[in-house]
Amino acid sequence: MDDYMLRASAAEGNIRAFAATTGGVVEEARRIHSTSPIVTAALGRLLTAGIMMGSMMKDDEDRITIKIDGDGPMRGELITADRRGNVKGYPYETDVILPANAKGKLDVGGAVGKGTLTVISDLGLKEPYVGSVNLVSGEVAEDIAFYFANSEQVPSAVGLGVLMNHENTVNCAGGFIVQLLPGCPEEISSKLEDRLRGIDSVTNFLRRGDTPEDILRFILQGMNPVITDRLPCRYFCGCTRTRVENALSAVGAKELRSMIEEGKPVELSCHFCGKKYIFSREDLESLLRQAEPQKKA
Numbered sequence: 001m002d003d004y005m006l007r008a009s010a011a012e013g014n015i016r017a018f019a020a021t022t023g024g025v026v027e028e029a030r031r032i033h034s035t036s037p038i039v040t041a042a043l044g045r046l047l048t049a050g051i052m053m054g055s056m057m058k059d060d061e062d063r064i065t066i067k068i069d070g071d072g073p074m075r076g077e078l079i080t081a082d083r084r085g086n087v088k089g090y091p092y093e094t095d096v097i098l099p100a101n102a103k104g105k106l107d108v109g110g111a112v113g114k115g116t117l118t119v120i121s122d123l124g125l126k127e128p129y130v131g132s133v134n135l136v137s138g139e140v141a142e143d144i145a146f147y148f149a150n151s152e153q154v155p156s157a158v159g160l161g162v163l164m165n166h167e168n169t170v171n172c173a174g175g176f177i178v179q180l181l182p183g184c185p186e187e188i189s190s191k192l193e194d195r196l197r198g199i200d201s202v203t204n205f206l207r208r209g210d211t212p213e214d215i216l217r218f219i220l221q222g223m224n225p226v227i228t229d230r231l232p233c234r235y236f237c238g239c240t241r242t243r244v245e246n247a248l249s250a251v252g253a254k255e256l257r258s259m260i261e262e263g264k265p266v267e268l269s270c271h272f273c274g275k276k277y278i279f280s281r282e283d284l285e286s287l288l289r290q291a292e293p294q295k296k297a
């Protein structure tokens with residue numbers, strides 16, 4: 001199944017909903033970062049949330065960045081998404097291994113620990129909008145739901161799941177976000193709560209090959225769901241040598257000079273896709289000339 005996400009509305013516009021299948025995206029992230037299963041699950045859940053939250057933005061240039069910082073062995077992770085299904089991300093530690101949790105599942109909460117979830121919405125304004133909440137469990141879905149309720153005052157149900165194969169590659173991944181819009185009548189919200197109570201985990205849907213359509217149909221049964229958009233999604237990093245050069249110039253003339261004095265080429269790799277960029281001594285010298293203000297004669 002190719003990765004895609006759906007946007008839907010239900011209950012005569014009182015509910016909006018999103019669902020995605022992201023196995024390809026998460027497997028690509030696993031391949032790039034060589035992550036252990038717990039880290040793959042943590043990163044895959046956040047990438048999946050990012051795809052759906054990215055699609056909530058209004059303009060093509062808008063970007064959303066979601067960052068988790070925790071005191072667990074994984075320390076955290078960061079993802080960035082646009083509104084067209086492109087997402088990329090990285091974990092702070094790639095190789096965490098922990099025993100299964102009490103439910104016999106990958107202990108993502110234990111790997112993340114206690115900390116914060118921060119959402120940075122870059123809406124083309126000078127200052128991006130930043131919202132931050134404490135982590136509820138570090139299991140990601142609960143933390144995103146808590147963020148919506150507290151930072152954006154939108155009651156939301158969030159499910160995110162990643163299922164691994166025995167050889168630690170990704171079998172499937174996906175998730176949903178269902179939100180009550182302002183003024184939603186009590187009877188609709190309690191009906192939705194009833195439906196959500198019937199869901200144990202997203203992985204149960206994915207395991208039996210359910211599509212995002214199936215997931216939304218199940219959750220929104222009896223509430224007239226209407227699918228409004230279907231959007232392909234992918235892991236995509238748009239890094240270029242020019243952008244890396246700009247980042248390198250930004251370290252300042254003093255740092256550049258000390259790199260040049262070391263006499264060795266500098267190798268930088270992109271955090272998101274692992275692509276390597278090599279800067280020779282001559283490259284560094286030319287960056288230094290650009291970084292230094294013109295000397296007065």
Ligand SMILES: [Zn+2]
Pocket residue numbers: 237238239270271272273274275
């Ligand atoms: Zn890159």
